[in-house]
Amino acid sequence: MEKTKQERMAHSVELVEALLEAGIEFVPVPVVSSEDKSMLMKSSVARLEAIQEAIIKEALNAALH
Numbered sequence: 001m002e003k004t005k006q007e008r009m010a011h012s013v014e015l016v017e018a019l020l021e022a023g024i025e026f027v028p029v030p031v032v033s034s035e036d037k038s039m040l041m042k043s044s045v046a047r048l049e050a051i052q053e054a055i056i057k058e059a060l061n062a063a064l065h
Contacts, residue, residue, distance in 0.1 A: 009032060025047060 020043075
């Protein structure tokens with residue numbers, strides 16, 4: 001039964017990754033280890049920083065034109 005649970009978890013992670021790649025930002029993600037938690041946190045911070053940078057660029061462009 002444990003293998004089945006691992007297979008389900010792997011499939012869930014694949015689905016979440018596909019949604020994130022499609023631009024869907026907030027998806028509940030199963031966290032199975034502290035390593036996964038750390039990776040997810042870094043990924044979230046990177047996405048937020050990219051969004052923040054895009055907003056700042058748009059604001060600067062609007063202010064200059």
